[in-house]
Amino acid sequence: MERNIYAYKCKRCGHVQYPYRTICRNCHENDHNEFDIVPLPKKGKLLTFTHLFNPPSDFSTVFLSLGIVELEDGSRITGQLSIERPTIGMHVRANVEVVRKDEYNQYYGMVFYEA
Amino acid sequence: MRDVYVAGIGITSFTRLEYPLVEIAAYPGLMAMRESGIKSIDQLYVANMGAARVNHQSGLASAVVDNLSLTPAGAETIENGPASGASAIKQGFLAVASGMHDTVMVIGAERMREVNNLEATDFVATLTHPMAEYIYGVTLPSLAGMFARLYMEKYGVTSRHLAMVAVKNHKHAMDNFYAHLHEEITLEGILDSPDASTNNPIVADPLRYYDMCPVSDGGACLILTTADLAKKTGKPMVRLAGVGQATDTHAVHDRKDPTDLLAVREAAKKSFAMAGVKPADVHVAELHDAFTILEIVESEEAGFFERGQGHVALQEGYTRIGGKLPINPSGGLKAKGHPVGATGVGQAHEIVLQLWSEAGKRQVKNAKVGFTCNFGGFGNNVVCLTFIREG
Ligand SMILES: [Zn+2]
Numbered sequence: 453m454e455r456n457i458y459a460y461k462c463k464r465c466g467h468v469q470y471p472y473r474t475i476c477r478n479c480h481e482n483d484h485n486e487f488d489i490v491p492l493p494k495k496g497k498l499l500t501f502t503h504l505f506n507p508p509s510d511f512s513t514v515f516l517s518l519g520i521v522e523l524e525d526g527s528r529i530t531g532q533l534s535i536e537r538p539t540i541g542m543h544v545r546a547n548v549e550v551v552r553k554d555e556y557n558q559y560y561g562m563v564f565y566e567a
Numbered sequence: 568m569r570d571v572y573v574a575g576i577g578i579t580s581f582t583r584l585e586y587p588l589v590e591i592a593a594y595p596g597l598m599a600m601r602e603s604g605i606k607s608i609d610q611l612y613v614a615n616m617g618a619a620r621v622n623h624q625s626g627l628a629s630a631v632v633d634n635l636s637l638t639p640a641g642a643e644t645i646e647n648g649p650a651s652g653a654s655a656i657k658q659g660f661l662a663v664a665s666g667m668h669d670t671v672m673v674i675g676a677e678r679m680r681e682v683n684n685l686e687a688t689d690f691v692a693t694l695t696h697p698m699a700e701y702i703y704g705v706t707l708p709s710l711a712g713m714f715a716r717l718y719m720e721k722y723g724v725t726s727r728h729l730a731m732v733a734v735k736n737h738k739h740a741m742d743n744f745y746a747h748l749h750e751e752i753t754l755e756g757i758l759d760s761p762d763a764s765t766n767n768p769i770v771a772d773p774l775r776y777y778d779m780c781p782v783s784d785g786g787a788c789l790i791l792t793t794a795d796l797a798k799k800t801g802k803p804m805v806r807l808a809g810v811g812q813a814t815d816t817h818a819v820h821d822r823k824d825p826t827d828l829l830a831v832r833e834a835a836k837k838s839f840a841m842a843g844v845k846p847a848d849v850h851v852a853e854l855h856d857a858f859t860i861l862e863i864v865e866s867e868e869a870g871f872f873e874r875g876q877g878h879v880a881l882q883e884g885y886t887r888i889g890g891k892l893p894i895n896p897s898g899g900l901k902a903k904g905h906p907v908g909a910t911g912v913g914q915a916h917e918i919v920l921q922l923w924s925e926a927g928k929r930q931v932k933n934a935k936v937g938f939t940c941n942f943g944g945f946g947n948n949v950v951c952l953t954f955i956r957e958g
Contacts, residue, residue, distance in 0.1 A: 470699065471698055471817075477821075499820075500713045500716045502713045503771070505772075506706075508689050510704070516704045518705060518709050528820040528821065530699055532704070540720060551704070552704060
């Protein structure tokens with residue numbers, strides 16, 4: 453089964469927000485849970501990135517590549533990059549994978565590859 | 568509202584301190600009381616971000632008020648991330664301005680070096696969005712790296728400009744006894760020499776080691792009071808004239824233009840409006856340079872320079888001591904240090920010292936209007952203060 457990251461689409465105005473907010477940032481009109489849960493698209497453009505050389509202790513790699521991606525529908529997400537030479541504006545596609553593991557849990561998130 | 572004045576100030580060295588957090592908080596309080604002659608207060612606010620997590624201590628203000636033998640005065644701990652310090656000053660301002668209290672002590676204190684650097688960075692990273700940022704391994708340096716890359720590409724800022732911020736602020740800190748880093752650095756040493764990549768390795772590219780502030784312990788204090796009581800201290804009258812605060816989205820990716828620091832722009836605007844001054848009236852500023860890039864961008868968002876011109880002003884020497892608008896004469900977070908919850912009070916301490924004309928070798932001449940920008944999260948909660956010397 454293909455995994456997704458889900459966003460929250462306002463039932464009043466159609467605005468898609470990620471991450472979750474109790475009140476829609478666009479229309480400010482809806483009450484709690486007036487959202488449709490929709491999968492975020494997986495293709496987009498890399499907006500900016502960094503290679504972090506002192507990653508948190510849950511990560512065993514020498515560095516961690518992180519980026520902000522503008523997805524096809526205009527929404528944005530922060531994710532990890534698995535790209536050797538990232539450049540601003542490059543086209544990327546995501547896979548939803550385990551992005552962090554600690555003693556008790558594993559967390560899924562978007563990992564971006566060169567499209 | 569009543570006018571609010573500064574009666575006394577105190578500070579510890581910002582460095583690694585080998586004594587308990589409560590004493591790191593108490594010592595600057597003691598200094599401020601000795602200097603002002605004030606022996607009793609109505610209310611204490613203690614700004615701190617990490618005591619419960621890093622030092623295994625909660626209810627810090629209750630411990631500090633007793634340590635200073637100031638009971639039964641009211642006491643509260645204020646946690647607002649790295650903007651805790653200026654937030655606590657804001658609470659002190661409101662208490663005196665409203666007439667509820669006449670004399671309020673505001674202390675900021677943090678002891679981060681009780682844990683190692685990775686743990687300290689992880690503690691600060693708990694500010695990020697838990698699901699949309701933190702799980703990916705996002706830390707404050709990585710947010711700063713992503714921000715810097717985009718901003719630099721957009722406005723033609725180079726690593727050289729960032730290094731100039733570090734060189735300037737390290738130089739300023741040489742004349743600040745209380746600064747964490749007394750280490751003069753050069754562009755040659757951190758950028759051009761063959762050893763530069765060893766001296767100054769990449770941490771979150773394009774940002775390098777010398778683009779980041781150190782992890783510091785430290786405390787600072789400001790006593791706020793009414794005009795009548797402030798006159799009795801014999802110090803020049805410095806009024807806390809403007810307090811502005813604004814917020815922005817929790818996750819950085821949610822901002823329409825991720826190179827904007829809208830909360831800085833709004834908080835500065837509100838602070839100047841309340842004080843009745845313009846950015847051009849300011850003589851000295853302490854900006855939140857946890858990362859070198861932030862000093863440049865905050866100097867624009869606060870209204871001192873046009874968008875994209877902050878690095879030009881820096882390069883032309885406009886922002887060093889002796890320039891038209893000295894920024895971070897204390898050394899800033901970069902070299903004075905960044906004990907997170909204490910930083911905003913430390914910034915105010917420097918501005919008051921400057922407006923009192925007691926800053927010694929780093930004195931900014933004829934400073935009458937001073938400004939601070941205390942930046943919480945990665946710009947999601949910002950408090951700006953404007954101080955004016957009267958007479
Ligand atoms: Zn809506």
